[in-house]
Amino acid sequence: xxxxxxxxxxxxxxxxxxxxxxxxxxxxxxxxxxxxxxxxxxxxxxxxxxxxxxxxxxxxxxxxxxxxxxxxxxxxxxxxxxxxxxxxxxxxxxxxxxxxxxxxxxxxxxxxxxxxxxxxxxxxxxxxxxxxxxxxxxxxxxxxxxxxxxxxxxxxxxxxxxxxxxxxxxxxxxxxxxxxxxxxxxxxxxxxxxxxxxxxxxxxxxxxxxxxxxxxxxxxxxxxxxxxxxxxxxxxxxxxxxxxxxxxxxxxxxxxxxxxxxxxxxxxxxxxxxxxxxxxxxxxxxxxxxxxxxxxxxxxxxxxxxxxxxxxxxxxxxxxxxxxxxxxxxxxxxxxxxxxxxxxxxxxxxxxxxxxxxxxxxxxxxxxxxxxxxxxxxxxxxxxxxxxxxxxxxxxxxxxxxxxxxxxxxxxxxxxxxxxxxxxxxxxxxxxxxxx
Ligand code: PHE
Numbered sequence: 001x002x003x004x005x006x007x008x009x010x011x012x013x014x015x016x017x018x019x020x021x022x023x024x025x026x027x028x029x030x031x032x033x034x035x036x037x038x039x040x041x042x043x044x045x046x047x048x049x050x051x052x053x054x055x056x057x058x059x060x061x062x063x064x065x066x067x068x069x070x071x072x073x074x075x076x077x078x079x080x081x082x083x084x085x086x087x088x089x090x091x092x093x094x095x096x097x098x099x100x101x102x103x104x105x106x107x108x109x110x111x112x113x114x115x116x117x118x119x120x121x122x123x124x125x126x127x128x129x130x131x132x133x134x135x136x137x138x139x140x141x142x143x144x145x146x147x148x149x150x151x152x153x154x155x156x157x158x159x160x161x162x163x164x165x166x167x168x169x170x171x172x173x174x175x176x177x178x179x180x181x182x183x184x185x186x187x188x189x190x191x192x193x194x195x196x197x198x199x200x201x202x203x204x205x206x207x208x209x210x211x212x213x214x215x216x217x218x219x220x221x222x223x224x225x226x227x228x229x230x231x232x233x234x235x236x237x238x239x240x241x242x243x244x245x246x247x248x249x250x251x252x253x254x255x256x257x258x259x260x261x262x263x264x265x266x267x268x269x270x271x272x273x274x275x276x277x278x279x280x281x282x283x284x285x286x287x288x289x290x291x292x293x294x295x296x297x298x299x300x301x302x303x304x305x306x307x308x309x310x311x312x313x314x315x316x317x318x319x320x321x322x323x324x325x326x327x328x329x330x331x332x333x334x335x336x337x338x339x340x341x342x343x344x345x346x347x348x349x350x351x352x353x354x355x356x357x358x359x360x361x362x363x364x365x366x367x368x369x370x371x372x373x374x375x376x377x378x379x380x381x382x383x384x385x386x387x388x389x390x391x392x393x394x395x396x397x398x399x400x401x402x403x404x405x406x407x408x409x410x411x412x413x414x415x416x417x418x419x420x421x422x423x424x425x426x427x428x429x430x431x432x433x434x435x436x
Contacts, residue, residue: 023319038210065238072232109148196271
C-alpha cells in the first residue's frame, strides 16, 4: 500500500483538487444559471449549500479516498465489504462522468473556437448584437462545434494517457493564478462601465420572491457541480493524499477558492451584462456574448481576450481530465483494460455522446440537468450516509483528529453527514419531484 503514488505537497493536493473544481462550472455555468434563476437570492442559497452541504460532502469524499487508498469502485469493497449496496456510488459516478463530460466538452469546444477568434482578432470591431449573433451562428452550426469537441477531447485524452502529475498539474499551478489575475482585472473594468450598478444589485441584492422549488434545486446542483462532488472525483484524489495532511483544511481551502472564482466571474459578468443591454437570462451563451464586449472596451483588449480564453481552456482541461479519469479508472480497475486503450475508448464514447449534445440541444440540456440536479445530489446523499452511518466513528475520527482536527469540529461534521446533509438534499429532490 505504501508504494501507492501520492501528492508530494499540500500545495499539490490543493492545486489538483482545485484544478478539478475550478473550471467552466465557475465561469460559464455559475453566471448563466444565476441569471436564469433570479440573481441575488439564488446566490445566497448557493453559498448556504456550499457551506452546509458542499464542504461536508467534499470532506467525506476525502475521508473515503484516503481511508481506502483505492478508486471509487474499489473503495467500498475495502471499507464495507458487507454493504455491497454502496458500490452504487461508483456506478452513479461513472454514469455521471459520461453525462457531464459529453456536454462539458461541447462548451470547452466553444472555448477553443473563441480562443481562435480572439487570436485572429475577429471580435474587435463587433457591436454587442453582432457578438450575440456570432455566438448563435456558431453554436447552432453543426460541424464546427463537433470539430472543436473532438479537438478538446483529444487534448484531454492526451493528458490522461501521459499522466496527470507531471503534465497538467505542473502547468495548472502556474496558470490558474494567472487566470485569477485576469478575472480580477476584468472585474475592475466591468465595474467601471457606465450602468454597471444594476448588475451589482442583480448579483448581490436578494429578491426572495424569486425563490421556487426549482431555484433551490438548481442552486444545490450548481454547488455540487462546481465543487466536483457527488461522483467520486474528489475521493479519487483523496486516495493520493498523505496521512499527515489535514483533510478539513483541504476541503475548506478548495471550497473557498472555487466559490471565490465563481463570485469573481459573477462580478466580471453582470455589471457588463446590464451595461451592454444583454439579458441576464440569456442562457448558456451568456459568458461568450458578454465578455468580448468588455475586451473591446479595454486598452490591450486583444491580449486580454486571447489570454483569457486560453486560460479558460486550461481551467476546463484540468476539470475534464478529472472526469475522464473516473471513467478510465473504472475501465482499468474493474474491466482490466489497459490504460491507453481505456483512455481512447472513454474519449471515443464521449465524442459520440458529445455529438448528440451538439446536434440535439435537448440532449445537451437533458444531460446537464440530470447530472447536476439529480445524480450528483443523489451521490451526495449516499456518500454522506456512508460516512455518517457505516464507516464507523472511530475511522472518521482517526482520519480527522490525528493531525490537528478538533473534537468539536468532528462532532459537528458527524451530525451533518449523519442527518443534516442527507435530509436536506432529499427534501430538495423530493420537493422538486412534487412528492413533498
Ligand atoms: N467542477 C468542474 C467545473 O466547475 C466540473 C466537474 C464536475 C468536474 C464534476 C468533475 C466532476 O468546471
